[in-house]
Amino acid sequence: MTTFRTQGVHLSRDPRSEPELRSGEPARNGASTHATSAVSANGMLDPTAYKYVVEPMAARHIPAVSAIERDSFPSIWPASAYRREIERNDMAYYVVAKRTPLAGPARRPRRFPVLGVDTTPGDEGLLSKLGRLVRGEKRAYATDEAEELETIVGYSGMWAMGYEAHVTTIAVDPPYRGEAIGELLLVALLEEARSRDAETSILECRVSNHVAQALYRKYTYRDGRVRKGYYSDDGEDAIEMSTVALDSRTFRETLAENRKRLLLKLQGTGDG
Numbered sequence: 088m089t090t091f092r093t094q095g096v097h098l099s100r101d102p103r104s105e106p107e108l109r110s111g112e113p114a115r116n117g118a119s120t121h122a123t124s125a126v127s128a129n130g131m132l133d134p135t136a137y138k139y140v141v142e143p144m145a146a147r148h149i150p151a152v153s154a155i156e157r158d159s160f161p162s163i164w165p166a167s168a169y170r171r172e173i174e175r176n177d178m179a180y181y182v183v184a185k186r187t188p189l190a191g192p193a194r195r196p197r198r199f200p201v202l203g204v205d206t207t208p209g210d211e212g213l214l215s216k217l218g219r220l221v222r223g224e225k226r227a228y229a230t231d232e233a234e235e236l237e238t239i240v241g242y243s244g245m246w247a248m249g250y251e252a253h254v255t256t257i258a259v260d261p262p263y264r265g266e267a268i269g270e271l272l273l274v275a276l277l278e279e280a281r282s283r284d285a286e287t288s289i290l291e292c293r294v295s296n297h298v299a300q301a302l303y304r305k306y307t308y309r310d311g312r313v314r315k316g317y318y319s320d321d322g323e324d325a326i327e328m329s330t331v332a333l334d335s336r337t338f339r340e341t342l343a344e345n346r347k348r349l350l351l352k353l354q355g356t357g358d359g
């Protein structure tokens with residue numbers, strides 16, 4: 088199908104029902120655009136009311152995406168692949184999940200050094216420099232850049248190709264797993280798939296990845312054929328999974344129910 092193996096989810100909404108699970112930024116690749124504001128005003132998640140929100144991935148987010156990817160998958164896409172996807176592939180739709188202050192203090196040490204604060208001149212070896220450049224990382228970041236990168240806790244992506252929305256990747260930073268962020272990221276893709284008139288969503292998943300499969304089953308993905316030796320790093324088989332029709336009653340009801348519970352889970356209590 089493509090240049091790289093998938094590693095692995097926006098619903099055309101009833102505007103009268105739940106808020107859309109995206110926030111903030113202008114969307115890319117033809118996706119609809121929203122402003123960060125109160126749910127009641129424009130139907131979106133309010134970052135002052137939810138612990139985690141999603142927004143379209145931008146090139147400046149890639150260092151955080153690559154860091155999470157390294158902690159989540161045995162092999163990673165180069166930074167250039169993400170850049171190409173979000174800047175030049177109209178079929179692609181990628182999002183990042185960010186934690187808000189309601190999620191409480193950071194659960195991992197800082198990853199992104201701040202210019203003039205965290206770095207010492209001339210202390211970097213050649214290999215470290217090469218690795219950093221391949222990953223699209225800077226040696227140090229302006230304070231606001233670093234602060235934004237530190238808030239990114241997950242990402243997901245898909246290609247909406249005609250009638251099929253193909254989930255290509257989804258990952259949550261390990262210390263933040265089990266907090267409904269994976270679900271938030273999947274729903275963001277499914278909402279976009281529906282708004283792009285996709286009829287179904289498909290993906291591949293490692294046969295051993297029962298956690299991800301459980302997440303997908305919750306959104307009506309069902310097992311299809313097994314693709315032998317799909318993953319080139321270790322030869323593991325992939326299971327193909329696909330949803331019921333995205334405009335079917337089953338899907339719409341599943342989504343509406345799940346989304347209701349998801350929003351409750353994502354609501355911050357102020358104590359993290």
Ligand SMILES: CC(C)(COP(=O)(O)OP(=O)(O)OC[C@H]1O[C@@H](n2cnc3c(N)ncnc32)[C@H](O)[C@@H]1OP(=O)(O)O)[C@@H](O)C(=O)NCCC(=O)NCCS
Pocket residue numbers: 094095159160257258259260263264265266267268269270271291292293296297298299301302303305
């Ligand atoms: C798969 C992944 C994205 C799930 O993200 P997450 O934020 O931890 O998951 P959530 O908290 O949103 O959970 C959503 C659903 O996933 C399933 N799930 C999550 N953690 C699980 C666990 N430890 N055991 C079984 N099922 C689990 C459940 O169905 C859960 O729904 P529930 O809360 O109603 O039970 C995350 O584990 C991850 O990044 N894994 C590494 C990368 C990866 O494998 N990506 C998928 C490639 S196909």
